[in-house]
Amino acid sequence: MSEATASDEIEVTLNGEARGVPAGLSLTGLLEHLDQDPAAVVVERNREIVRGDDRDETEVRAGDEIEIVHFVGGG
Amino acid sequence: MSTQRTKTKTDGGDGERPAGDEDVLELGGRTFRSRLIAGTGKYPDPETRLAALRASGAEMVTVAVRRVDLDASDDASILGQLGGDEFFLLPNTAGCTTAEEAVRYARLGREAGVGDWVKLEVVGDDETLLPDVSETLEAAERLVDEGFEVLAYTNDDLVTALRLQEIGVTAVMPLASPIGSGLGLLNPVNVRILKRRLDVPVIVDAGVGTASDACETMEQGVDGILMNTALAEADDPVRMAGAMRRAVEAGRMAYLAGRMPSREYAVPSSPREGTLD
Numbered sequence: 001m002s003e004a005t006a007s008d009e010i011e012v013t014l015n016g017e018a019r020g021v022p023a024g025l026s027l028t029g030l031l032e033h034l035d036q037d038p039a040a041v042v043v044e045r046n047r048e049i050v051r052g053d054d055r056d057e058t059e060v061r062a063g064d065e066i067e068i069v070h071f072v073g074g075g
Numbered sequence: 076m077s078t079q080r081t082k083t084k085t086d087g088g089d090g091e092r093p094a095g096d097e098d099v100l101e102l103g104g105r106t107f108r109s110r111l112i113a114g115t116g117k118y119p120d121p122e123t124r125l126a127a128l129r130a131s132g133a134e135m136v137t138v139a140v141r142r143v144d145l146d147a148s149d150d151a152s153i154l155g156q157l158g159g160d161e162f163f164l165l166p167n168t169a170g171c172t173t174a175e176e177a178v179r180y181a182r183l184g185r186e187a188g189v190g191d192w193v194k195l196e197v198v199g200d201d202e203t204l205l206p207d208v209s210e211t212l213e214a215a216e217r218l219v220d221e222g223f224e225v226l227a228y229t230n231d232d233l234v235t236a237l238r239l240q241e242i243g244v245t246a247v248m249p250l251a252s253p254i255g256s257g258l259g260l261l262n263p264v265n266v267r268i269l270k271r272r273l274d275v276p277v278i279v280d281a282g283v284g285t286a287s288d289a290c291e292t293m294e295q296g297v298d299g300i301l302m303n304t305a306l307a308e309a310d311d312p313v314r315m316a317g318a319m320r321r322a323v324e325a326g327r328m329a330y331l332a333g334r335m336p337s338r339e340y341a342v343p344s345s346p347r348e349g350t351l352d
Binding site for chain 2: 014015016034036040041042044047049051067068069070071072073074075
């Protein structure tokens with residue numbers, strides 16, 4: 001792995017799984033990177049819900065635990 | 076005597092509607108015409124789900140909070156289909172086993188933008204899915220404090236139900252029988268006791284298997300029924316939803332009408348007078 005690649009990617013825990021994502025993304029950028037509709041999901045970073053407006057300013061950092069959830073069928 | 080006392084008095088019973096236009100379910104400041112609340116899980120496909128929900132007449136439907144499958148290309152979110160004005164969405168905390176988790180799920184559900192209502196469900200045993208009473212009470216307390224309208228799934232135990240009422244839940248939801256079992260109303264006496272003693276609405280949640288179960292449950296005088304598997308796992312969910320809608324109405328209507336006394340002897344329906352010698 002080259003140094004350039006290493007500095008371009010950080011590892012986070014995304015929905016319970018370790019995953020490399022580009023460094024320097026905001027949460028909004030992460031959702032875009034993951035092809036997720038920002039209006040259809042709720043995002044939690046390190047157990048704190050991050051609301052729509054704050055997602056732009058919240059940078060994803062190495063080691064973050066991020067949950068992206070939505071509604072599914074249930075009783 | 077006591078069942079008479081708790082009976083809803085309405086003047087509008089005309090044999091067509093359960094009790095005219097006045098017999099509505101009031102819950103957390105909202106008014107529902109349907110006393111059937113439907114779950115949205117386990118349907119064979121989304122189209123059948125939507126058709127069944129419509130056939131059930133339900134205005135309030137439950138949804139679950141789950142991780143997005145980040146590797147799936149199709150959108151599994153239910154908001155696209157049910158997120159409009161047609162249904163009032165009630166997020167649940169299904170899958171939670173502690174108060175801590177339930178509060179977390181409730182907050183996530185609220186954040187998804189459907190308001191601050193939650194169906195609280197904290198399960199204490201994997202095989203029976205029976206509720207964990209102490210965790211349910213703790214979660215209810217925290218959620219009521221946070222301003223949630225809490226509809227609390229619980230067992231049919233009066234003391235737990237009274238504690239939930241004291242905490243300030245919006246509705247107490249005793250089970251008819253275990254979740255997904257379809258065993259019907261196992262203990263009508265307990266459910267009647269709950270209804271007689273509580274001031275908050277009592278909605279039976281879980282266990283009804285077919286229309287007669289729903290009807291019998293409503294005949295106990297409860298305020299509503301929440302059902303999922305009975306619809307979703309029927310061979311024809313849409314037809315079963317129609318049956319359930321009628322059964323809930325029939326049971327409600329029969330309760331309001333006041334049934335005849337049951338006797339352990341016969342009483343002829345035709346006059347004894349005037350029979351031929």
